[in-house]
Amino acid sequence: MVFHFKKSTPNKDQMMITFLGKDTKFEGKLKFHGNLRIDGHFKGEIESDGNLIIGEDGMLEANVHTAYISIRGEVYGNIHADQRVDIRAPGKVFGNVMSPTVVIDEGVIFEGQTRMYHAKDAAEKKPVVIGVNEYTGGPPPNLTAIYGFVLDQQTGKPVRNAEIICKGQDKKETQANSSGYYEIINVKDGLWIMKIKARGYKTVKTKVEVIAGGTYKQVFNLEPRKKIPEENLVPAE
Incomplete structure (x- = not known):
């Protein structure tokens, strides 16, 4: 089963969509645009160009490809984020993470590897959610x-x-x-x-x-x- 979700009127001040509430379960392939929060249990696959929030009660058994993801619950699967990954306490991640920017708080459980790559279009795409302020400079681009x-x-x-x-x-x-x-x-x-x-x-x-x-x-x-x-x-x- 494939689920599609899209905001009708994009607005940065719009409230976040809640896809799965606490004690709710879904299984399948999920595609969405905009902002999405999971406080229940989802199993399958997630693909999006938006922002995904996993609440403290949320559990994800899926491989994820999205622009930005913030995790306070549990994720079992690999994560690919085009912009940034935030793993916040008391979050748990069991899988590999690939993103140009990864923020891992003290106190989280993370079993996997972090793969970081150069995001060529990072200047053109900014996550809507608030996180750690990003530095605008950095080292020379010709150096690894x-x-x-x-x-x-x-x-x-x-x-x-x-x-x-x-x-x-x-x-x-x-x-x-x-x-x-x-x-x-x-x-x-x-x-x-x-x-x-x-x-x-x-x-x-x-x-x-x-x-x-x-x-x-x-x-x-x-x-x-x-x-x-x-x-x-x-x-x-």
Whole structure:
């Protein structure tokens, strides 16, 4: 069975469509445009050029190809997002993720690999939903690089001086600047293990597979341990 959903009057202020409510189950192939939220159980396949939200009660047993996806529930399957993937606590993902930008919160369960690729049309397509602010600059386009921000999970403020260690065919290290921004250039294709450490925060580890060159963005949200050293946080202006 194939389901098709489309907004009748596109409007950025329009409320989100709820496709599956809590305790509801559907199975089949789903295609939709616009914004869609799943709080029930869906099994099958999802294809869309819009934004998909998986609520805390939502469960997805499907391979997904969409523009943007935010996950707080459970997903069993591979995810391909043309713009960005947000995995928010207490989300659980069991499958591989492919997207030019991946945001993984501390406290989530993620069993799989992250494949990041250069999005040629990223400047033309912007997700409607609100997430971590995207950096407008980045490393030179002629270099293969992983770049992004290190942020405080609770306040959203940049975490400066965070250590970023990247291990693959060789080892590369850098530190986040006063804006929480970092970049690692001249990264070879292949699987890289990234570790992010900062005083007062829990250490984060993730796997990233770089393919076909280009520049790739990775944003890290660090969970505070207790009191954060003031020199690590950038004061509000």
